[in-house]
Amino acid sequence: MPRINRTRFAILGMLMSGPRSGYDLKKDFEEQISNFWSESLGQIYPALGRLKEEKFVSVKIKREKGRPERKVYRITKKGEKAFRDWLDLPAEPIRWRNELLLKVFFGSAMEPTDVLRHIEQLQAAELKTQSLYQHYENEIETRDASPERRLYWRLALSSGRHINEARLTWCSEAINEIKKFANKPKSRKKKSDD
Amino acid sequence: MPRINRTRFAILGMLMSGPRSGYDLKKDFEEQISNFWSESLGQIYPALGRLKEEKFVSVKIKREKGRPERKVYRITKKGEKAFRDWLDLPAEPIRWRNELLLKVFFGSAMEPTDVLRHIEQLQAAELKTQSLYQHYENEIETRDASPERRLYWRLALSSGRHINEARLTWCSEAINEIKKFANKPKSRKKKSDD
DNA sequence: ACGGCCATGTAATCAGTTACATGATTCA
DNA sequence: TGAATCATGTAACTGATTACATGGCCGT
Structure with missing residues (x-):
């Protein structure tokens, strides 16, 4: 069976506590869960694009003076449903490589x-x-x-x-x-x- | 910097204690170090091919009655050198994903x-x-x-x-x-x- | 001027699993 | 006869990191 993509759910989980940009997500991963999880920007941005297409998240472009443009993503009802479905599944055991x-x-x-x-x-x-x-x-x-x-x-x-x-x-x-x-x-x- | 390919060295390390076939290697990985390491046959066979090309291992085909043909690989002097060089390098920290x-x-x-x-x-x-x-x-x-x-x-x-x-x-x-x-x-x- | 941070994204590459393909032997 | 084990390999796909590309703002 195909492995499920955990990056998507890590992102959705973070968005559950409020809208964020890709850049924000990267920082949150590092500050909050770098202990047991990591995502690179090279995965976050494409994943956000796919989540957008699937209507699991919505986007708003935020412009603030003195800062570059930001794309702020918000989880949708459909996204929340998908996230909760994933939460319900048993966690897959980790593969050690030490x-x-x-x-x-x-x-x-x-x-x-x-x-x-x-x-x-x-x-x-x-x-x-x-x-x-x-x-x-x-x-x-x-x-x-x-x-x-x-x-x-x-x-x-x-x-x-x-x-x-x-x-x-x-x-x-x-x-x-x-x-x-x-x-x-x-x-x-x-x-x-x- | 490019990451080093650990599969190669895991194989060379196993071959240090005697010649083996790809199939043997897979079993040894599982029986001896599945605790902290794993390799699939889909990686072992191609890796053995590359190690052969680089002259890090030599091959002999063994035919035994009642069993399919086996390709038995033996580590060469050149392979031992490469293995020891890798052993000397500091181990890279593991990336958790739990x-x-x-x-x-x-x-x-x-x-x-x-x-x-x-x-x-x-x-x-x-x-x-x-x-x-x-x-x-x-x-x-x-x-x-x-x-x-x-x-x-x-x-x-x-x-x-x-x-x-x-x-x-x-x-x-x-x-x-x-x-x-x-x-x-x-x-x-x-x-x-x- | 330059480095560092903010911010987004793509491309190249490597790593790794699973599925596919083949075929012999042994045992029930 | 059919499943299990032995045995080798390739192909397709997914996952993940790193490098590349772009550009503005801020502080020194």
């Missing part, structure tokens, strides 16, 4: 120190992400949205925080295990120059 | 019970995955591989286990929070027929 784990899996083709380097890079990135979460959580509370919308926003964010913590835990464990392995004299290969 | 979280984020367009249904579906799937991990972990020990290869195999697997646990924790928390919200009389909408 390059770091692939490299770790092939780790025996490297020196242990090289594997450690890779994991430490992930660890550094995850620590950065971790420090962002507190910031995001505070920001939700400053947004003008209903308690219900805040609840779901918080839940989506907390999912990211849990995964982030899990990755950090794994990094520590993996680093320990690799060091333990590398220090066993029996298992070291050539290069005994230490 | 349809379930997208639906949860848009949860205020549904009844809380519908959001709960989605999360419970994820929970059921993750519980299934959880029960698979013990099985996989036992299997690693039965495989004919060096302690080093087993270590990295175990680490790649344990990453999945940590993420799985994190998702299950999140599911429980999310279910609780949504139920708490839905039971607050103030925040319920129409449909007071209970």
Whole structure:
């Protein structure tokens, strides 16, 4: 069966909380859900065009002095129906493609120190992400949205925080295990120059 | 900059531990790393063709009675070099696209019970995955591989286990929070027929 | 003057899945 | 005989990113 196009529904979902331009949508995706979703402008603009043709959205051109022209899209009744129908469908499981784990899996083709380097890079990135979460959580509370919308926003964010913590835990464990392995004299290969 | 083709390196990595056919590769991807990687035959066969042209692999046709002809690929010195060069590069961060979280984020367009249904579906799937991990972990020990290869195999697997646990924790928390919200009389909408 | 942001869009390319096409063997 | 597995490949299509193209405004 053909896969459904999620970009369309991500856009419709955003338009549910008010009309926006393509450019606005891109910013909202990044500011609100970059944690688990991303769309490029190269997808957003064509998708908006198709949604327009199908009458899932309507457009109004807004001119404001001192700014370029903007095409502001508003979801229609027909669009809302389509969006709710999609919401009802079970979510498709994600397909993982994790390059770091692939490299770790092939780790025996490297020196242990090289594997450690890779994991430490992930660890550094995850620590950065971790420090962002507190910031995001505070920001939700400053947004003008209903308690219900805040609840779901918080839940989506907390999912990211849990995964982030899990990755950090794994990094520590993996680093320990690799060091333990590398220090066993029996298992070291050539290069005994230490 | 152009993205690098990871399929090629996933294949080369598999060939590092012995020659295989395209069909074998597909099975190995599924049995060993489906946890964080997947390749379809529609990608494997063309990729093998290109790797052959570039002299990263060599081919031998194997005929065994009672079985169709197989093309068995072996990594060359040149291929090993290319593989190690790729291993050295830092891994690119994964692009998340999580349809379930997208639906949860848009949860205020549904009844809380519908959001709960989605999360419970994820929970059921993750519980299934959880029960698979013990099985996989036992299997690693039965495989004919060096302690080093087993270590990295175990680490790649344990990453999945940590993420799985994190998702299950999140599911429980999310279910609780949504139920708490839905039971607050103030925040319920129409449909007071209970 | 130049960089950065606002704003829209198209084209080229790559990545990836599914369907199509073929054909042998084995087992029920 | 018909389904399942082994085995290889191509074609069609969808998905997604990046580069290209255009142009105005604002601040330094």
